Amino acid sequence: MRINLSSNTDIIAAIPALLGFIPTNSIVGLVFDDLGDRRTVYVIARYDSTAPLHLALQFVDELPLRQDDGTHRRVLLVAIAESExxxxxxxxxxxxxxHITARGATVIKRLHTPRIDAGHTWTDIDTGEAGATVDYRTSEIGLQMAVEHGRIVRNTRDDIAAEFAPTEQAPAPDTETDTPEFITxxxxxxxxxxEDPATLTPQLAADAGLLITVNVSHRDALLIISTAHPETGAxxxxxxxxxxRGHARIEALALAAACxxxxxxxxxxxxxxxEAHATAVAAGRPDTTLVALLDTAVQTAFPPAKIRQLFAQLAAKPPTE
Incomplete structure (x- = not known):
């Protein structure tokens, strides 16, 4: 998502909404498209500020520093770290x-704040400029995410992980055969x-779990349908x-990730x-192809817009046998 930002205060206030949680003791990198004076976020990434220094090189290696035309993007770094x-x-x-400079890219500024919520002081460590942090919940991007997308900022990344924790297991599928009636x-x-998530029942969950594991074509059909409605699909x-549980959970998590x-x-x-990888490890299974492909897309910062275009093309012209 490309978000236009105009000041250091705006940038810091946008971080929780862009990440989905409130980072503490973190190093955050915002990679901007090179559009002159307009700062447009291309991707945001973070890691723990308490991590060993050698992770800085790994972090830079994973940032998408080049645009499609070969020119370099610009990077803004934020350290969120309390005094100790x-x-x-x-x-x-x-x-x-x-490391970023060695790659040919430019660090446009480096900011520090002890915490990211309101009432703290951010500092540009290179110029000495300072300002006050504001309530991220009232930031433009925070309100946009909440109102337009229903996306709530969680307190921690662990709170997001809890959204995927197993609940009561679905019943057995209605059928154990790959019949046309069952598929339809x-x-x-x-x-x-x-279209309406309220219609999802435990029995439908069980049946869909069987369908996405018995035939990859059925899974991909549901992938195409659900990514056309990414928020409800997710x-x-x-x-x-x-x-x-097991293979069905892995496939469902991968489909959620795609959405x-x-x-x-x-x-x-x-x-x-x-979560899909952890489930596969626990079951003694390798990662599925879809999990591996999506993981590569995330690691290389493949634009979500291009993923959407890819799925739209598959829907318009399904592959032939």
Whole structure:
């Protein structure tokens, strides 16, 4: 998602909405498209400011520093670190600047604040400019996310992970055979759920869990349908994944991740993929192809808009056998 920002105060206030949670003791990197004086966020990423310094190089390696035309994007770094961690966070900012500059990109500024909520002081560590942090909940991007997308800022990333925790298991599917009637009934039911998530029942969750595991073509059909409604699709697949176990849970988490990614929620995309990987490890299974592909897209900051275009093309011209 591209968000226009105009000041250091705006940038800091936007971070919780862009991440989906309130970061503490963190190093945050905002990568901007090179559009002259207009600062337009291309991607945001973070890691713990208490981490060893060698992680700074890994962090830079994962940032999308080049635009499609080969020119470099600009980077703004923010250290959110309380007094006992401030010196180490400063070392990270120095290391990041060296690595980013070595890649040919530019660090446009480096900011520090002890906390990101209202009533604290942010400082530009290179110029000495300072200002006050404001309530992120009243920021333009915070209000936009809440009103237009229903996206609530959680207190921590762990609170986001809890959204994917297993709940009561769905019942057994209505059938154990891959019949046309079963396929049609389940796909129609899921299509209705993507329009109105309230129609999702535990039985439909069980049936869909079977459908997405017995045939990859059925899974991909539901992938195309649900990513056309990314916000409700993400909600449905998340609810469904919580009721499923094993392979079915992995596939449902991957489908949730695809919808979150199409909806520009890269944090929940990453969390859903982490849950899918953990479920696969617990079951002694390798990651599925869809999980691996989406993980690569996230790691390389492949634009969500291009993912949406890809799925739209598949819907318009389904692959032939």
């Amino acid at each position: 961690h401030q010196a180490h966070a400063g070392d990270h900012l120095d290391a990041l600047q060296r 009934h389940t796909i129609v039911g899921m299509s209705e759920a993507f 909600a449905v697949w998340t609810r469904l994944a919580r009721q499923l 979150f990614y199409c909806g520009n929620d890269t944090v929940r995309t990453s969390v859903a993929l982490e």
